[in-house]
Amino acid sequence: MSPLWLLVAIIVFALVGAVLGRNRAVSCVNGNIATLHSRPGYYGSYVLIWTALPAIFYMVAILVAQPFYNSSVIDTELRTGYTQSCDLSLARIEGDADAETPAICEDKEQYETLDTRRALMRSVVESVAIGVSLLDEDTAAKLHNGLVAVRPTLKSVGVALAEDVPGAVVDAANRLNEVNATGNMVLIAGVVLLVILGFVLSYLRVKPRLRARNLVESNIKVALVLASSIAILTTVGIVLSMLFEAIHFFSQVHPFNFFFGTEWDPRFTSAGREGGGEGSFGLIPLLWGTLYISFVALLVAVPIGMFAAIYMAEYANNSVRAIAKPLLEILAGIPTIVYGFFALVTVGPFLHDAGAAIGLNISATSVLTAGFVMGIMLIPFISSLSDDIITAVPQSLRDGSLGLGATKSETIKKVILPAALPGIVGSVLLAASRAIGETMIVVMAAGIAANLTANPFEAVTTVTVKIVSQLTGDLEFNSPQTLVAFALGITLFVITLGLNIFALHIVRKYREQYD
Amino acid sequence: MQDTNPNLKQDSDIRSNPIKMSGEKVTVHYGAKQALFDVDLKIEENQVTSLIGPSGCGKSTFLRCLNRMNDTIDICRVGGKIMLDSTDIYNADVDVVELRARVGMVFQKANPFPKSIFENVAYGPRIHGLCRTKAEMDEVVVTSLQKAGLFEEIKDRLDEPGTGLSGGQQQRLCIARAIAVSPEVILMDEPCSALDPIATAKVEELIDELRENYTIVIVTHSMQQAARVSQRTAFFHMGNLVEEGPTDHIFTNPKDKRTQDYITGRFG
Numbered sequence: 001m002s003p004l005w006l007l008v009a010i011i012v013f014a015l016v017g018a019v020l021g022r023n024r025a026v027s028c029v030n031g032n033i034a035t036l037h038s039r040p041g042y043y044g045s046y047v048l049i050w051t052a053l054p055a056i057f058y059m060v061a062i063l064v065a066q067p068f069y070n071s072s073v074i075d076t077e078l079r080t081g082y083t084q085s086c087d088l089s090l091a092r093i094e095g096d097a098d099a100e101t102p103a104i105c106e107d108k109e110q111y112e113t114l115d116t117r118r119a120l121m122r123s124v125v126e127s128v129a130i131g132v133s134l135l136d137e138d139t140a141a142k143l144h145n146g147l148v149a150v151r152p153t154l155k156s157v158g159v160a161l162a163e164d165v166p167g168a169v170v171d172a173a174n175r176l177n178e179v180n181a182t183g184n185m186v187l188i189a190g191v192v193l194l195v196i197l198g199f200v201l202s203y204l205r206v207k208p209r210l211r212a213r214n215l216v217e218s219n220i221k222v223a224l225v226l227a228s229s230i231a232i233l234t235t236v237g238i239v240l241s242m243l244f245e246a247i248h249f250f251s252q253v254h255p256f257n258f259f260f261g262t263e264w265d266p267r268f269t270s271a272g273r274e275g276g277g278e279g280s281f282g283l284i285p286l287l288w289g290t291l292y293i294s295f296v297a298l299l300v301a302v303p304i305g306m307f308a309a310i311y312m313a314e315y316a317n318n319s320v321r322a323i324a325k326p327l328l329e330i331l332a333g334i335p336t337i338v339y340g341f342f343a344l345v346t347v348g349p350f351l352h353d354a355g356a357a358i359g360l361n362i363s364a365t366s367v368l369t370a371g372f373v374m375g376i377m378l379i380p381f382i383s384s385l386s387d388d389i390i391t392a393v394p395q396s397l398r399d400g401s402l403g404l405g406a407t408k409s410e411t412i413k414k415v416i417l418p419a420a421l422p423g424i425v426g427s428v429l430l431a432a433s434r435a436i437g438e439t440m441i442v443v444m445a446a447g448i449a450a451n452l453t454a455n456p457f458e459a460v461t462t463v464t465v466k467i468v469s470q471l472t473g474d475l476e477f478n479s480p481q482t483l484v485a486f487a488l489g490i491t492l493f494v495i496t497l498g499l500n501i502f503a504l505h506i507v508r509k510y511r512e513q514y515d
Numbered sequence: 516m517q518d519t520n521p522n523l524k525q526d527s528d529i530r531s532n533p534i535k536m537s538g539e540k541v542t543v544h545y546g547a548k549q550a551l552f553d554v555d556l557k558i559e560e561n562q563v564t565s566l567i568g569p570s571g572c573g574k575s576t577f578l579r580c581l582n583r584m585n586d587t588i589d590i591c592r593v594g595g596k597i598m599l600d601s602t603d604i605y606n607a608d609v610d611v612v613e614l615r616a617r618v619g620m621v622f623q624k625a626n627p628f629p630k631s632i633f634e635n636v637a638y639g640p641r642i643h644g645l646c647r648t649k650a651e652m653d654e655v656v657v658t659s660l661q662k663a664g665l666f667e668e669i670k671d672r673l674d675e676p677g678t679g680l681s682g683g684q685q686q687r688l689c690i691a692r693a694i695a696v697s698p699e700v701i702l703m704d705e706p707c708s709a710l711d712p713i714a715t716a717k718v719e720e721l722i723d724e725l726r727e728n729y730t731i732v733i734v735t736h737s738m739q740q741a742a743r744v745s746q747r748t749a750f751f752h753m754g755n756l757v758e759e760g761p762t763d764h765i766f767t768n769p770k771d772k773r774t775q776d777y778i779t780g781r782f783g
Contacts, residue, residue, distance in 0.1 A: 317589060318589070396626035397628060400689065401638070402584065402615065403693070404615065404619065404693065405619075405639065414638070415628050
């Protein structure tokens with residue numbers, strides 16, 4: 001029985017239990033519902049929760065734990081298998097001084113020293129195990145005794161292997177199947193036990209004075225806590241996975257060379273070859289490109305966004321606002337890839353031609369193109385956040401200023417904007433962290449050459465562009481050329497996280513001023 | 516000062532002071548709803564006129580007409596005439612900005628700008644370009660704070676934010692801010708409603724002192740306050756001006772049944 005069907009069974013049983021619990025509550029008081037502590041539905045929910053939840057938690061726990069247990073079983077099994085085979089081979093050639101080291105012993109050596117090799121073998125064992133479980137008993141036995149070749153046999157049931165595998169793997173696969181079968185038994189038995197136990201105990205507790213409503217209520221809190229912790233744990237998981245790969249990278253490239261290097265040249269072509277050199281992984285040119293483009297983007301977005309926000313908040317009457325604000329926010333709904341080809345197809349060539357007309361050499365992919373288009377993308381962020389913040393400035397301040405004979409623009413300039421400034425700064429910082437993490441626009445519009453240049457008409461590249469190009473390369477996963485993407489990723493993450501925290505801090509400080 | 520003959524029929528016609536502002540057949544609509552009905556009210560120079568009446572009676576609306584603060588509300592339409600000296604302030608060629616410099620306003624809730632105390636007071640003179648030098652500005656700020664009776668309490672912390680003062684101090688700061696542009700009329704919209712009794716007493720004392728130099732119109736919910744600070748009182752009810760006259764007449768000898776009911780606490 002697969003876990004999915006098991007889950008369905010639990011739920012169906014729990015629903016039946018809920019109906020029974022409700023009926024018991026009603027019959028306890030001979031249908032006189034008013035004398036129950038809670039409404040009958042709560043007794044139903046109470047039974048439902050106690051029937052389903054423990055079993056579901058148990059199931060989740062087993063399903064989470066099983067892969068860990070499985071891989072440790074595979075490891076032990078393979079290790080002993082390899083050692084045995086190697087010892088056998090060595091015994092066979094004992095005394096023969098000219099004999100080469102048997103292949104199986106080299107395999108064993110590799111298996112014991114390389115993490116990647118272990119991971120690979122583990123997945124091979126898993127697919128062999130699936131293949132074996134599909135074979136009929138006869139062939140499986142033959143396979144077990146080494147009477148038929150592994151690869152063609154498994155191919156006949158649709159499991160493809162890259163190379164033939166030693167007998168140790170087949171043994172491990174068989175063991176894995178056994179462990180899985182036992183695990184399944186433990187799972188089903190436990191679930192059945194918990195469902196029955198949960199149902200019986202909660203059903204028997206259903207009495208008129210049972211505070212079912214309060215008990216159900218406390219479970220709702222648990223559900224809410226679970227939901228929010230999933231979000232938090234996911235973040236932690238993402239950070240950790242990036243962190244481990246980045247640490248892996250820093251074990252191959254010195255952090256000093258990464259953070260302070262001014263040259264970016266990962267040498268894709270020579271990677272993995274003898275004497276090809278490591279390549280240099282200087283962060284500075286990429287960071288410079290990122291910050292430069294973001295700066296240009298903010299230069300475009302902040303004035304336009306601010307003026308739009310001031311118009312929306314202070315001047316536009318309700319009917320204009322009702323139409324213009326959603327229209328402005330449509331900009332926020334355009335996928336960034338669309339901005340990307342807008343930059344590539346329209347803005348880039350336009351700027352190039354316009355530059356040529358006045359004697360400037362603007363390359364089609366340049367800081368200016370990417371920054372300008374990214375600026376347009378950021379307008380709705382700034383305008384919408386600033387609009388909210390300006391609207392939140394109390395009317396009494398406007399009245400105070402107007403009552404002293406200030407004009408509308410004087411009031412905005414001297415009272416409203418200074419009062420809203422912390423919030424506006426917060427919104428600009430949020431937009432900045434958006435700009436720094438933006439990928440698609442710069443991939444298409446900024447170029448891929450890592451230039452350390454101050455000329456806005458030249459192509460530069462950004463951290464995000466390099467992450468994309470390093471990860472889409474056809475390279476071993478554990479080469480520094482690939483791993484650098486994680487170091488870049490975590491650097492970017494730290495920068496945007498810092499900006500966000502700073503921005504939220506400022507926004508919060510601003511809120512306290514009026515509440 | 517006032518003729519207190521109880522047999523007088525038209526109190527509002529007996530005046531010892533020149534008229535500073537007057538409303539003639541003032542009507543106000545908020546959208547389709549009419550908030551004021553043909554209000555005729557004269558405001559005497561260097562006197563405190565209080566506007567009283569139950570909530571929603573139109574007294575604040577009338578007050579806000581006097582310096583056209585109602586212009587900031589989109590759906591508000593004002594009809595009739597409001598004269599300041601001899602000009603109709605709703606005339607097309609009147610500059611609202613200049614009008615509001617002449618007719619200042621203090622609001623129900625103290626609303627100091629989130630700036631320093633000094634900058635709060637200097638705000639008006641600065642936007643109107645009243646002071647050429649720093650020294651002149653200093654003098655205007657200090658004088659205004661002195662007139663508002665606040666200077667002694669805060670003279671050492673003019674650089675601190677105005678929002679950090681106590682409620683009563685904030686309200687007096689707002690009065691100082693209004694005085695700083697040397698208005699002729701000061702409108703006060705329930706200036707003490709958010710203050711404790713001691714702060715209220717200070718502000719009331721101040722209002723009485725300010726009468727010497729300014730014409731004051733004050734909206735209040737407290738009849739005791741109207742009796743304490745004002746020389747003339749106008750009673751509003753459901754958008755109509757019911758009765759207007761010397762304060763002591765209104766409180767001791769109201770002519771209208773509704774006024775009597777209100778001041779004796781039968782409704783409102």
